[in-house]
Amino acid sequence: MRSLVAVLTVVAALVVVWYLACIPxxxxxxxxxxxxxxxxxxxxxxxERRATSGIVLAAKNSFAIPATWAQERPRLPAPDQVVNELWxxxxxxxxxxxxxxxxxxxxxxxxxLLGFAIGTGLGILLAVGIVHSRVxxxxxxxxxxVSQTIPIIALAxxxxxxxxxxxxxxxxxxxxxxxxxxxxxxxxxxVKGLRSPDAMQLDLLRTYNASSAQGFWKxxxxxxxxYLFASLKIGISASLVGAIVGELPTGAVAGxxxxxxAGSYYGQTVQIWxxxxxxxxxxxxxxxxxxxxxRALLARMGMAR
Amino acid sequence: MSVIEARGLNLTFQTNDGPVHALKDxxxxxxxxEFVSFIGPSGCGKxxxxxxxxxxxxxxxxxxxxxxxxxxxxxxxxxxxxxFQAAGLYPWRTIAGNIKLPLEIMGFARDEQERRVNxxxxxxxxxxxGKKYPWQLSGGMQQRASIARALxxxxxxxxxxxxxxxxDEIVRDHLNEQLLKLWARTNKTIGFVTHSIxxxxxxxxxxxxxxxxxxxxxxxxDSPLPSERPLDIRDSAEFIEIAHRVREGLRAGxxxx
Numbered sequence: 163m164r165s166l167v168a169v170l171t172v173v174a175a176l177v178v179v180w181y182l183a184c185i186p187x188x189x190x191x192x193x194x195x196x197x198x199x200x201x202x203x204x205x206x207x208x209x210e211r212r213a214t215s216g217i218v219l220a221a222k223n224s225f226a227i228p229a230t231w232a233q234e235r236p237r238l239p240a241p242d243q244v245v246n247e248l249w250x251x252x253x254x255x256x257x258x259x260x261x262x263x264x265x266x267x268x269x270x271x272x273x274x275l276l277g278f279a280i281g282t283g284l285g286i287l288l289a290v291g292i293v294h295s296r297v298x299x300x301x302x303x304x305x306x307x308v309s310q311t312i313p314i315i316a317l318a319x320x321x322x323x324x325x326x327x328x329x330x331x332x333x334x335x336x337x338x339x340x341x342x343x344x345x346x347x348x349x350x351x352x353v354k355g356l357r358s359p360d361a362m363q364l365d366l367l368r369t370y371n372a373s374s375a376q377g378f379w380k381x382x383x384x385x386x387x388x389y390l391f392a393s394l395k396i397g398i399s400a401s402l403v404g405a406i407v408g409e410l411p412t413g414a415v416a417g418x419x420x421x422x423x424a425g426s427y428y429g430q431t432v433q434i435w436x437x438x439x440x441x442x443x444x445x446x447x448x449x450x451x452x453x454x455x456x457r458a459l460l461a462r463m464g465m466a467r
Numbered sequence: 468m469s470v471i472e473a474r475g476l477n478l479t480f481q482t483n484d485g486p487v488h489a490l491k492d493x494x495x496x497x498x499x500x501e502f503v504s505f506i507g508p509s510g511c512g513k514x515x516x517x518x519x520x521x522x523x524x525x526x527x528x529x530x531x532x533x534x535x536x537x538x539x540x541x542x543x544x545x546x547x548x549x550x551f552q553a554a555g556l557y558p559w560r561t562i563a564g565n566i567k568l569p570l571e572i573m574g575f576a577r578d579e580q581e582r583r584v585n586x587x588x589x590x591x592x593x594x595x596x597g598k599k600y601p602w603q604l605s606g607g608m609q610q611r612a613s614i615a616r617a618l619x620x621x622x623x624x625x626x627x628x629x630x631x632x633x634x635d636e637i638v639r640d641h642l643n644e645q646l647l648k649l650w651a652r653t654n655k656t657i658g659f660v661t662h663s664i665x666x667x668x669x670x671x672x673x674x675x676x677x678x679x680x681x682x683x684x685x686x687x688x689d690s691p692l693p694s695e696r697p698l699d700i701r702d703s704a705e706f707i708e709i710a711h712r713v714r715e716g717l718r719a720g721x722x723x724x
């Protein structure tokens with residue numbers, strides 16, 4: 163109960179800061195509209211107004227403050243505008259509609275999940291190889307690290323172009339970019355996890371004359387589970403980012419990335435922010451879902467206390 | 468016939484500070500059914516010698532046979548159970564599941580596994596705890612479970628590396644008493660590494676006193692104590708005399724330096 167109060171206090175503080183930030187951000191635009199509608203604003207000269215800071219403008223024209231939270235195309239939309247837009251484009255709309263955020267989220271989610279599955283599978287396979295073969299450890303690991311130093315925004319168009327030239331488009335290039343981002347945390351976490359059994363545990367298996375396959379299935383793999391889930395949580399959010407980034411350079415017409423892009427073309431800031439929040443909520447749900455699976459699995463394994 | 472036979476055994480580790488003589492010219496023969504303790508200060512090679520028997524270390528010279536064959540072959544034949552200082556139970560397996568681990572690896576039939584798990588749980592006085600997870604048990608109980616795991620596949624030799632080192636005195640006394648009973652019932656050959664003089668004297672039919680730099684045997688004492696040993700035997704004159712001789716042996720090892 164006390165922690166709930168603490169959480170709500172922080173949320174309320176953030177919302178208040180957001181509303182306050184809207185005033186100086188949007189006041190200039192509001193004043194232009196007010197002047198056109200015939201109101202008297204100070205200073206009257208437009209050039210002088212542009213040279214004045216938002217805070218000063220708000221102080222001199224306090225009548226215009228409420229309007230900063232209700233513009234059609236604000237620089238910074240107010241929280242209630244974003245929530246309204248989110249509500250309108252999710253619950254208040256048929257999900258088959260091209261304007262429904264649920265529809266766009268699903269387009270991105272499908273690429274995310276496919277990419278996440280590919281990335282996780284690849285990551286686990288690489289980790290198993292790295293742990294069991296010194297050659298792979300020395301040859302694959304450096305490339306895996308290098309791959310993550312290239313900004314994905316620079317690489318994504320290349321991946322799309324290359325895949326398009328071999329006839330692949332739609333969900334596949336997005337999933338590939340998604341997998342590219344998500345395999346790395348899985349490799350790192352899984353290598354760490356598979357190596358987590360100490361020397362004594364390995365000696366014990368030697369005294370049983372266990373094969374390395376037995377060592378893998380009975381000791382290394384179960385021991386790696388907590389590490390795997392920590393990695394998967396990072397991996398799934400990276401996957402979502404990858405899928406969104408994959409939608410940007412293609413001028414995709416559907417997906418959260420496409421919503422962001424369309425919003426920025428037409429100055430629809432409310433739409434951009436609602437797409438951003440849509441993506442954040444989706445990521446939170448995915449990470450939360452993984453957390454539930456982790457709890458259930460570790461409880462089944464007797465590792466949760 | 469001796470189960471374990473070491474002749475002129477040497478083991479030198481190459482380190483950055485030059486070679487370290489972990490074992491130098493170790494001669495020892497252990498007969499079937501003996502309870503042999505290895506005692507000495509840190510670095511005397513007692514654990515290293517036990518690990519050589521288990522083929523977890525490779526000697527660099529001399530000869531060592533276990534059941535008449537090389538330690539490596541003995542390991543492949545699963546000739547011994549090994550108990551480490553830490554219980555090392557898998558947290559994701561129940562106590563019964565942990566005891567089953569070697570049985571699964573060695574390919575015992577399912578019903579045979581169940582039977583053996585029940586048998587060894589009885590043997591270490593943990594009947595009824597099979598379904599518990601390790602974290603639900605005390606340290607002493609966990610160590611008993613790890614002994615049960617080493618006993619499950621019924622090897623003739625039991626090697627124990629300071630198994631009770633991390634436990635408190637009272638639990639330790641209790642487990643020592645139980646271990647003696649278990650040894651009497653199963654008639655195994657036991658190699659037991661310890662830091663504690665009373666523990667070594669109380670348990671053993673043979674006490675091997677070792678000293679460090681280089682790791683070597685300074686004395687081998689055949690205990691005249693009867694096989695039936697209640698805890699209060701530790702107050703008897705005989706017991707104190709043997710303990711004294713062990714202490715002398717340990718001291719002699721230090722004077723050499």
